Amino acid sequence: MAIALFSSSVFAASPRINYLLYCSGCHRPTGEGNPPNVPTLHGELGSMMSVNEMRGYLARVPGSAHAPITDSELTEVLNWILVEFNASTLPNNFEKLSVEEVTEARANILANPNQYRIDYWKAYDFSESSK
Amino acid sequence: MNIDNIFDKTYYWIDDNARRTSLALARKLSRRSFLSRLGMFIAGAASFPLLPVARSFAQESVEEVGDPQSCEYWRYCAMSGTLCACCGGSYTSCPPGSEASPITWVGTCTNPVDGRDYLMSYNDCCGKAVCSRCGCHNTEGDKPVYFNSNSSTVLWCFGTENTSYHCTVSLVLGTTD
Numbered sequence: 001m002a003i004a005l006f007s008s009s010v011f012a013a014s015p016r017i018n019y020l021l022y023c024s025g026c027h028r029p030t031g032e033g034n035p036p037n038v039p040t041l042h043g044e045l046g047s048m049m050s051v052n053e054m055r056g057y058l059a060r061v062p063g064s065a066h067a068p069i070t071d072s073e074l075t076e077v078l079n080w081i082l083v084e085f086n087a088s089t090l091p092n093n094f095e096k097l098s099v100e101e102v103t104e105a106r107a108n109i110l111a112n113p114n115q116y117r118i119d120y121w122k123a124y125d126f127s128e129s130s131k
Numbered sequence: 132m133n134i135d136n137i138f139d140k141t142y143y144w145i146d147d148n149a150r151r152t153s154l155a156l157a158r159k160l161s162r163r164s165f166l167s168r169l170g171m172f173i174a175g176a177a178s179f180p181l182l183p184v185a186r187s188f189a190q191e192s193v194e195e196v197g198d199p200q201s202c203e204y205w206r207y208c209a210m211s212g213t214l215c216a217c218c219g220g221s222y223t224s225c226p227p228g229s230e231a232s233p234i235t236w237v238g239t240c241t242n243p244v245d246g247r248d249y250l251m252s253y254n255d256c257c258g259k260a261v262c263s264r265c266g267c268h269n270t271e272g273d274k275p276v277y278f279n280s281n282s283s284t285v286l287w288c289f290g291t292e293n294t295s296y297h298c299t300v301s302l303v304l305g306t307t308d
Contacts, residue, residue, distance in 0.1 A: 013307065020250050020304050025236045025280050025287075029252070029304055034233050034290040068278065 013073070015080035022067045023077065031085045036126045041081050046089025049082065053120040055097065056105030058082075061113045064106065071103040078102065193303050194244040202267035206251060209238035209271045211283035212299035215256055217265035222301055225256035229297040232257050234289040236281060238272040239307055250304040257288035259297040 013021070020029060027033045031041040048054045058064055058078050067074060079096045110116050114124055197204045199216040206222055207214070219226035235252045242249055274281040288294040 017250065017305075017307055021237050021239070022280065024304070025252070026234050026289075028233055037290065038234065063280065066278070068274070068281070 015073075015076040016084075018069055018073055018077050019080060022069060023063070023081075026063070031081065036124075039124065042085045043089055044086075045082060046086035046091075046094075048121060049086075049094055050091040051121050054117075056101060056108075057110070057113070057116065057121075059097070059102045059105040060108055060110045060116075062109060065109040071106060072099045074106065075099045075102040193242065193249065196242075196244050200265060202265070202269065205240055205242055206301040206303075207267055208240035208269050209251065209273060209283055210253060210267045210269050210299060210301060211273070212253075212255065212267065212296070213262050214265040214267055215262075215298040215300045218262035218298045220256065220298065220300065225254075225300060226259070226262070226298065229256040229259045230291045230293070231255075231300065232287050232289060232291050235287055236283060236285065237304065238281070238283070240271065248307040250307060252302045252304050253283065253287070254300050254302060255287040256297045256300060257291040257295060258293035259295065261296055262298045 024031075026038045027041050028038075033040040045058065048057065058081075059074060064074060064078065067077075069077070075097055082090060082094075082096075117124055195205075199206075199222040200214060202210070202214070204222070214222070215224070215226055216222045220229070225231045232255045235254045237250060237252050239248045240251050241247070268283075270283065272281070273283045276282045276284055279285050286294075286296045287299075288296050
């Protein structure tokens, strides 16, 4: 039992560490990204969560869907990003993403995330001014 | 005049001068002035070793061991490229005239000094012709290019003005514990 507890504490990386390992290479350690090529993770994602069809979006974009982490680890990372970088824009009644929700969404990778955004929410700003 | 006499006179001359000088100083300078000068000297001595190192990235204090110009150096456990430390930069700063790519790949390395695992970010320095000194290819945690966010072989000169690859630095993002 002691060994099991010990090993689980060693191997269970916190969402922040998984973020740094699997996301920060492109989105940068502090989440500001490199717009327009790499979207920022600050601000916009909070308001995205007020649209029901967009709740699964973050698990369906290729970077998340393909990240070599488990569904529950991905869920933790996404919730961490939402709370850490988007607290001011999250809806008041925001409920954290559940593992079931993320597992299901992740299996439906978006081949064209930009079109999905346009259809259900709003277009991504590709202009250089978004830098 | 014998030799002892000469020594006596010399010692007396030294003693007398030291006494006069210290008395003159004591009259001229306040105690506070002495302390402020001593403080300046101590602060200056402490910051001096930092001066020749360009710190272009925030680094937490990590104890280092080994030769940063060798591929065996602990920070390079997942390095693929050429070492900026051999090319006019250091293991954390790009050589003059090259630009650090903000987009990187991230792995972990164990620091032999404290045995802790550190998250390492391998930033390419871009915008100059490749520096061919100190090639280094280590593959710890490396993934094939189809996992390109975790592939060391990918050239990471994205988001820089000029995308030609020069060399690679290795930054500590934090510890894994």
